[in-house]
Amino acid sequence: MDLVVNEPQHNVHENNEDHNYLIGVILAVSSSLFIGGSYILKKLSLLKLSKSNSSRASAGGFGYLKDWIWWTGFLSMGIGEFLNLIAYGFAPASLVTPLGALSVLISTVLATKYLQESLTSSGGLRTMCCWLSYHHTQCSKRS
Template identity: 55%
Template structure:
């Protein structure tokens, strides 16, 4: 009887894993497409003479195409949220590299960003890195009750993480007026910091909802839901604001890989602190997961700097002038 229950539990965990994997892959398609749609909208606004988002303008809010991009990203984020409810964050987040692959392919078609042989090699490496991540990621998660989750959120380790990323975001905000037009890392660091907190909140929200469905909750579940929903809303609004500014100033091929690297690293750190996902992995799996991540990083920078003969020059020029033709 014990063996049967154990097998049922393992089968259930495996089914959750593959469901989360399918949701994660589908979300990358929607999110990758949304980058291109919103970029086209921002270009239209610039050519029409509107005030750019990087200068504090919000003219893109009147463009239906930007709202389509936002809706596309919303669908992708919903799929991504569902993926976090069923699969570990150490699997779902690194697979975000596939969205950059989708973005690169669409950019070559709709934004006239040439995809060279090196860029195509980057696409292949991105796929290989994603396969390594899937194979080596944890297949089973450490289940926690709502009370245990609250203890971990208010624990010293995770509060210190929040303090560090918040301090870095404040510093970046202070530096943006002077260096924002030359350094994409300032915008991306803020997006990534709040993005990692969004992922942790989404993962915690999924766990709380699971506990509510199974009725294994305490009286704190309702307050936890409100707190997590508010946290997710605030973090997403901050991400959207600074991501729009980054996309307006810099080329998509520069923003997306830098965002992926910083965001993924922060999520891996945060998930190891809050959900302790890495404790269930062997050294071989950890090495394989990190190798897949590194391979994805290499592929993304191949896509960034070798998409066309003038790509690097455009990035250099974008650091010197703020109104070049996107």
């Protein structure tokens, strides 16, 4: 007579889904950091260019193409978008898409710090609404 021991079965598929979910979240948040930072880098470059007597980009000038800060911002945007694309492969769109709103919050915070832009009360209210809508989306998904 064989003795059969019923061991609890761990669902490997379930653990793998949790792991993929976490990878998707990390990729989406990293994407937002790269994209939010890219706006600041490109604007810093354009502000530096406007202080030197070069023709502005809006006037047909191409001086920004010679600035490494602008290219760093441009590449940062590309990396962020690529990470966002990969995040869709690991996590559902209902999670990755709202995390894209973090780039707005990140660029807002970085602009006040590095560009000395002031955050008006209406801008602060809009930023808060953006964060609350993201939080609401994530909380409603859990229930």
